[in-house]
Amino acid sequence: MKRPRQFASDNYAGICPEAWTAMAEANQDHARSYGDDSWTQQAADLLRETFQTACEVFFVFNGTAANSLALSSLCQSYHSILCHETAHIETDECGAPEFFSNGTKVLLLTGPQGKINPDTIEPMVKRRTDIHYPKPRVLSITQATELGTVYSAGELKSIGAISKHLGLQVHMDGARFGNAVASLNVSPAEITWQSGVDVLCLGGTKNGMAVGDAVVFFNPELANEFDYRCKQAGQLASKMRFLAAPWVGLLRQNAWLRHARHANAMADMLETALRQIPEIHLMFPRQANAVFVQMPDTLAHRLHDRGWAFYTFIGQGGCRLMCSWDTQESDVNDFVQDLKECLQSLKTP
Ligand SMILES: *Cc1c(COP(=O)(O)O)cnc(C)c1O
Helix, strand or coil: CCCCCCCCCCCCCCCCCCHHHHHHHCCEEEEECCCHHHHHHHHHHHHHHHHCCCCCCEEEEEEHHHHHHHHHHCCCEEEEEECCCCCCCCCCCCCHHHHHCCCEEEEEEEHHHCCHHHHHHHHHHHHCCCCCEEEEEEEECCCEEEEECCCCCCHHHHHHHHHHCCCCCCEEEEEHHHHHHHHCCCCCCCHHHCCCCCCEEEECCCCCCCCEEEEEEHHHHCCHHHHHHHCCCCCCCCHHHHHHHHHHHHHHCCCCHHHHHHHHHHHHHHHHHHHHCCCCCCCCCCCEEEEEECCCHHHHHHHHHHCCCEECCCCCCEEECCCCCCCCHHHHHHHHHHHHHHHHHHHCC
């Protein structure tokens, strides 16, 4: 069955009206190319306002590029990057962080619910200190995590402090940063540079843009020659205004947070409904816009047969149900209704 909206991923959703309108505004006339235009300037200024600091901002096409290029600017090839074993940079970027940093090794940390256990950081850094092993240089955290959980402000501060103490720079993969801010109800500053984050890869695509991520350097020294890195990697848009204008649309009246809050609220509604069903087990606390559940395989297959799309391979398996800026209450109700019908039909062959 054809469905207008799905729970597969927030990148299934279209472009939100605010981003669309700004794109149309940017399309009215000519502008200078390669980022030398007023839209790019305005988007960067709005990000500085949002983060309440004089950060350096770059716009690239996607999250893989943002993460990989940001990480490569923090590392030499003989360094290593520590991240959670379910981190996107480890599991979903085809080795791009290692490729763009010319061989920097990624070392995997563990911890429950997709979050790094802070106690694992120091042992990993100190495990080897000899010249034969790549030197730990960066800690990468994902906020919100790949498993739909969120690091609290306190957790981030403590991870930031441990990292600084151990001489690690801190990178944050913020593909769903808006959902984390909305969930925690904190200022963007508090959970980034005020917690020791040196560079944030801020996702636009899943928040409602057509395409684009922003790389936000809170430590401006690290941004040195980053423009060359972007260009060499094919990430310098010649019509940059169309990567920048959607940010203006999303940021100027806080639409980014409104959309993230909405997606979170839809996930909350879905979670509440699914909790009533004994055959369904919630896998992780639902803290952002994703609900991870275990359900019988036969049930998942029936739902797929009914035209519902959702992933079963993310993180630690199970079914991931992701809400978007445009998820409607009726989508949640339809899904839950279908799920109940499928369950019933499985019981009465
Ligand atoms: C989607 C996502 C990205 C970015 O992926 P691209 O497809 O390269 O844009 C990065 N990190 C996380 C956690 C994601 O979910």
